[in-house]
Amino acid sequence: MTTETLTMNETCGCPEGRGLSRRTLMRRLAAGGALGATLTVLEGFSPAARFAFAAEPASYAGDVLVVLSLRGGFDGLNAIVPAGDPAYATARPTIGVPTSRLIGADGIFGLHPGLAPLEPFWKAGTFGAVHAVGQPNPTRSHFQAMEELERAAPGSSLRTGWLDRTVGTRADAGAFQAVQAGSSAIPASLRGPNPEMALDSVKSFAISGAWDDGERARWTTALRAMAVPGAPAPIADPARAALAAAGTTAALAAKTYQPSGEASYPDTHLGKALRDVAQLIKAGIGLQVATVDEGDWDMHAGMGQAAKGGWMYDHLHDLAAALAAFATDLKSDSKRDFFSRVTLVTLSEFGRRVGENGSGGVDHGHGNAVLLLGGGVNGGKVHGRWPGLADEDLVDGDLAGATDYRLVLGEILTARCGASSLGDVFPGLTGDALGVVRPRS
Template sequence: MTKRERDILRQGGHRHGACLHHGHAHEQDHAAWSRRDFLTRMGLAAAGTVLTVGNHTVRAFGQSRLLGALQQSGSDRILILIQMNGGNDGLNMVVPVENDIYYNNRPTIAIPKSSAVLLDNETGLHPAMSPLENLWMDGRMAVVHNVGYENQTRSHFEGTVNWSTGRDQGAPESTGWLARYLINENPNFFSNPLDYPLAVRVGGPATLFQSSSGNLAVTFSDASDLDRFVEQGGFYDTENVPATLYGDELAYIRSVTNASFRYVESVQNATQAGSNLSGYPDSGLSSSLAVIARMLRGGLPTNLYTVSRGGFDTHSNQGGPQGGHASLLGDIAQSVAAFMADLEQDGLDQRVVVMTFSEFGRTLRENGSGGTDHGAGAPMMLFGAGLAGGLYGTQSDLLDLYGGDPRYTTDYRAVYSTLMQDWLGLEGDVVDTVLGGTFSRLDFVENRASVGVDDPVVPRSFELHQNYPNPFNPSTQIRFDLPASAHVRLTVYDIEGRRVTTLIDRTVASGSHAIDFHADALPSGTYLYQLQTGSSVLNRKMILAK
């Protein structure tokens, strides 16, 4: 344990300033976070060229070795990150509905099981997220339990930097993990620029795309800012400048600005060519996602996008099934559901994965102001038609705590690693280089990108997935993965352990497999399904609700 972690634990598990009752220290912490956040958003806290044209910030971009790899592979896959800014309360978002410790520690803000949207018999979503239920039932939503990292300090700034850079807590890394994904070994920006931006940021941490040479994303503060900027357009004259040092500097700045406008022009063309094929709620987040849908539909080749929703620092008056946190989660759910429904109209959803993240979770125990303070681990959500929907990772038992808070059980870089390799198609050694280490990969991507020509995608491990839909009536699908050919027995039992039926009892080839289970003649209740191969046995529960 580090000295810093020991100091945190001596303070009741929380860095001084992380809790509302720390008074002036908490106000100073938020002031520092706000200043840093503002500087980072505006690009003033990082290296690189930052310009202001009119009232809008414009950034220069570079080329990318890894983007080049994507171009060579012909990948048109999209990754969209939604920042839940402020530290989202994961326990009230993905609710442990059978855990008495959760309910005992949250007497006024806990989500009753009767109100939750059940994901399985032990886990539910906050009722405000019911718009996501169809995505869950269709297998287009994955939840990764209890994601975080070692030595969580519960600082907004440090948490955001860690998630943006992919660094260990306290490490000196200052470049974003997505910037390293995009960075070029030999930048040649001015002589051979691309015709479109490497990334588009409509909110979210600027550090995600910060490289040692500058920021690699074209940045807009929100959807209305993007609309105004796209309408402005235009180029600056680099020839008609004074023959002085000042003139040389002015020509350089104008050339950078022109390069930026080159990308804005491509964004403008795509945004005007594209349209939304279904409606969106009236919120800033929805507007940002609607604009991204138009860019995609208009043919913008950019692979990476970020958006942000603030307000998740719920120290007071958080509420339970209703209240401030419910409104925030409802906005996330409604916006994502509308975005995915829009993309589904013409099959664009097959190319897109959406990932949520927040700088930390919240405390297990509610505070005296009806809220929660800065915590540690929290769940992440992913959405997309190419996913193997379900629950991944290990939910906290709320007994093994980190300074009083749920301890993380999945390193956040395992999610990054999975997305880069299985979704975007990077080679494993490249992924490890980008992240600065090797991290266990998860199996939530079903439609995996092949990194070799005609190489079959073979599962990395023996895995039994949660059935979909669940609860179900009267049919559901059971999926499993085999890393090698094996004799497999898949059996369904009732809750008393009596065999109901055997779905498979034969040799099955390596790969991912799906079996339909029809329960027309069975009564409602909880059933078990067991996958056995050799000495390995996996079990899961499913709910038949007629």
């Protein structure tokens, strides 16, 4: 149920919608996409209306995979700092992080002090990193790098996204199987024939264009008419799925969500999106894959020092605070330890140059750090082969991408998400597991 949301005020002067678009619904009907769901809802999608949740989602024994895209080019060298490499301080004389400020230093690597909210998870072994990760065919173009990163099929003619292909290897689990949270724009990683859904937030989710009670009633009536018993499945199933998605989110939004334990989500875009992901996970409505975006990592100038008020410091602290709240919320639930069945991984289109520029920032580079958080993560350490920062070890001034990022994702899929083979997801991928996660018991 792709939600390529139609901006209504750009086409007909109506208010902008948020959720399931007419274009998407009609495309799904035309394509015959079948999403099995049985929820019906009274006119208006009122939170007070009586309705039944969708049928039990298809059985899935793997972790919920959360992919957090740090868009703009995350500076892994100043996040997971290779302070033990003597070339680091030389290359970054003004923006480098002093060894005395590092968290969890192990002789080679240490965490930027902005990541302090995640220190308890680092010590507990549920937060870790992989360094010097890269793409087989690097580019310094934001668009091209992200496109290839999310397609994840270099040297092939595939044009689908790697997460769409992942979902395509599994049984259909309903409307919430794959969700983009915090944005109505579907990422390229979910591009393809398999259904997915995007929502700016649980509270705001609705059928795009149904901007008032009258329109909601009209669309509800139309969808129910398409979903009547005996209607052709290519028409009835997507209509039922649309009703299910709107009704289920209405039910969730009707209750004030209370994070578990001492979890306190920051009032940021990322904090709100991860809070929604946690709510969807706990609701047990079939979520298997969630994608979330966080931007503003393109720090060409004014990155700042490793202290509050610096651009990098503040961004890392906001990131860490949101991730720490998410992990605390999932592991502190009184009914179940959800954290043990969730793996979160960060990706960015490329890293930054090793040497700082004259504007107190760093330009587009190559090798980068990937962050991992979850109950099954083999954390408290930095994985991967470190190629070094000496001039002779660099690739055109960049940290080498010594580890193909798909090896990290592939290990998560096989060890934590139940994938038996990666051929359909990452064609042609070869290489040994890094030990970034523990096999699921």
